Amino acid sequence: xxxxxxxxxxxxxxxxxxxxxxxxxxxxxxxxxxxxxxxxxxxxxxxxxxxxxxxxxxxxxxxxxxxxxxxxxxxxxxxxxxxxxxxxxxxxxxxxxxxxxxxxxxxxxxxxxxxxxxxxxxxxxxxxxxxxxxxxxxxxxxxxxxxxxxxxxxxxxxxxxxxxxxxxxxxxxxxxxxxxxxxxxxxxxxxxxxxxxxxxxxxxxxxxxxxxxxxxxxxxxxxxxxxxxxxxxxxxxxxxxxxxxxxxxxxxxxx
Amino acid sequence: xxxxxxxxxxxxxxxxxxxxxxxxxxxxxxxxxxxxxxxxxxxxxxxxxxxxxxxxxxxxxxxxxxxxxxxxxxxxxxxxxxxxxxxxxxxxxxxxxxxxxxxxxxxxxxxxxxxxxxxxxxxxxxxxxxxxxxxxxxxxxxxxxxxxxxxxxxxxxxxxxxxxxxxxxxxxxxxxxxxxxxxxxxxxxxxxxxxxxxxxxxxxxxxxxxxxxxxxxxxxxxxxxxxxxxxxxxxxxxxxxxxxxxxxxxxxxxx
Numbered sequence: 022x023x024x025x026x027x028x029x030x031x032x033x034x035x036x037x038x039x040x041x042x043x044x045x046x047x048x049x050x051x052x053x054x055x056x057x058x059x060x061x062x063x064x065x066x067x068x069x070x071x072x073x074x075x076x077x078x079x080x081x082x083x084x085x086x087x088x089x090x091x092x093x094x095x096x097x098x099x100x101x102x103x104x105x106x107x108x109x110x111x112x113x114x115x116x117x118x119x120x121x122x123x124x125x126x127x128x129x130x131x132x133x134x135x136x137x138x139x140x141x142x143x144x145x146x147x148x149x150x151x152x153x154x155x156x157x158x159x160x161x162x163x164x165x166x167x168x169x170x171x172x173x174x175x176x177x178x179x180x181x182x183x184x185x186x187x188x189x190x191x192x193x194x195x196x197x198x199x200x201x202x203x204x205x206x207x208x209x210x211x212x213x214x215x216x217x218x219x220x221x222x223x224x225x226x227x228x229x230x231x232x233x234x235x236x237x238x239x240x241x242x243x244x245x246x247x248x249x250x251x252x253x254x255x256x257x258x259x260x261x262x263x264x265x266x267x268x269x270x271x272x273x274x275x276x
Numbered sequence: 277x278x279x280x281x282x283x284x285x286x287x288x289x290x291x292x293x294x295x296x297x298x299x300x301x302x303x304x305x306x307x308x309x310x311x312x313x314x315x316x317x318x319x320x321x322x323x324x325x326x327x328x329x330x331x332x333x334x335x336x337x338x339x340x341x342x343x344x345x346x347x348x349x350x351x352x353x354x355x356x357x358x359x360x361x362x363x364x365x366x367x368x369x370x371x372x373x374x375x376x377x378x379x380x381x382x383x384x385x386x387x388x389x390x391x392x393x394x395x396x397x398x399x400x401x402x403x404x405x406x407x408x409x410x411x412x413x414x415x416x417x418x419x420x421x422x423x424x425x426x427x428x429x430x431x432x433x434x435x436x437x438x439x440x441x442x443x444x445x446x447x448x449x450x451x452x453x454x455x456x457x458x459x460x461x462x463x464x465x466x467x468x469x470x471x472x473x474x475x476x477x478x479x480x481x482x483x484x485x486x487x488x489x490x491x492x493x494x495x496x497x498x499x500x501x502x503x504x505x506x507x508x509x510x511x512x513x514x515x516x517x518x519x520x521x522x523x524x525x526x527x528x529x530x531x
Binding site: 029030033034036037040041042043044045046047048049050051052053054055056077081162163164165167168200203204206207210211212224227228239240241242243244245246247248249251252254255256259260269 | 284285288289291292295296297298299300301302303304305306307308309310311332336417418419420422423455458459461462465466467479482483494495496497498499500501502503504506507509510511514515524
């Protein structure tokens with residue numbers, strides 16, 4: 022049983038990705054809607070909330086904790102690991118940074134997040150990044166204004182400088198932001214790759230879980246009836262890892 | 277071991293979703309690149325190819341077959357089930373139709389696909405749909421022109437009539453199209469929900485697999501520190517199913 026907490030709705034993007042990656046896994050979700058938003062509270066306060074939320078999930082028999090909130094990950098990730106040394110604690114920042122470094126082509130990575138997340142320097146400590154605080158996104162999402170004209174206007178205001186900076190990769194550094202993905206995508210354009218912390222942490226959890234169970238991840242096999250360089254290239258880009266392509270002769274080749 | 281075949285690259289979108297939904301599952305992929313594209317070939321020819329491809333995957337010890345190609349699903353889905361009655365055969369059309377009917381709000385559903393897929397009537401037999409043939413999309417994807425100006429122009433030409441028709445849901449009726457999703461999304465706008473056959477068939481396979489193994493799907497639990505109607509509404513929309521929300525008193529409420 023995996024426990025996830027967030028300041029409110031955002032962690033549901035993580036919950037959804039974990040449900041997809043590990044359909045048999047029961048999820049225990051805690052949204053701290055009474056104290057939302059976390060993003061403009063002090064690091065000490067957020068860390069205290071994170072500890073209380075973790076205790077609640079552990080009392081409910083969670084066996085691993087996912088900090089489904091970038092702000093809490095940024096300021097309390099290490100604290101939680103110290104406070105609960107025997108519990109696997111997953112945070113949403115590191116997997117997203119790794120993914121961004123993997124997919125960027127021009128090395129220009131952007132990250133958007135709450136004031137506290139960006140101010141914590143949790144992303145920038147990994148490499149130089151173009152940062153932008155988006156303090157209104159969480160309240161807009163929590164209010165359900167995913168497609169409101171105001172949201173569009175604010176999003177343009179937040180994102181334009183990153184676009185001008187020529188980034189080719191943008192980390193959605195808050196688990197609320199995947200709910201605004203279509204809007205963010207439409208502003209940033211097709212050439213900017215969005216890195217979704219919800220997706221990347223879910224993949225990490227799935228991988229760790231399989232390793233913990235000593236399940237060997239399968240080696241998939243790829244066959245084509247005619248090898249083409251484009252196939253290999255597009256396939257690898259799409260799947261996100263190298264594949265070995267084998268050409269096979271099927272019946273029709275002899276016709 | 278799950279065998280997937282497609283005329284070329286498209287089925288990789290299905291493969292990727294199955295890898296996400298069932299990380300422990302080995303995949304055997306066959307891309308029929310020597311005979312691609314299928315979309316403008318006759319139903320009889322495509323059905324013959326589908327049978328040959330299935331035989332190849334079964335020889336390679338696949339235990340279930342996924343027709344990772346809408347054209348082959350449309351014209352050969354039933355034929356394959358008759359030809360191989362003991363093998364579980366999954367096709368990409370039915371799960372996508374079910375999902376479209378679930379997410380549409382105004383009842384106006386669009387579907388784009390190859391000539392043979394649209395011509396087969398495989399989608400329209402379920403309910404009235406706005407259809408559009410997009411014969412150039414598969415060759416453009418196979419050539420790797422995902423972001424070429426020509427692709428943009430052609431996409432606008434294909435999609436404008438569907439936009440004018442006021443659809444709120446668009447089925448990507450070809451497994452190549454998820455590779456063009458950012459472009460299709462940018463043209464259709466945020467108010468149109470895209471239904472991705474690759475995603476929907478992967479969910480179906482994951483569900484069936486769990487049922488076959490008699491694994492009970494877990495009942496997730498959702499707690500908040502303060503109940504809000506918006507939370508429930510947005511959460512259910514996002515997760516795609518009903519949730520029961522429980523309010524819990526945490527320490528801070530007593531402060």
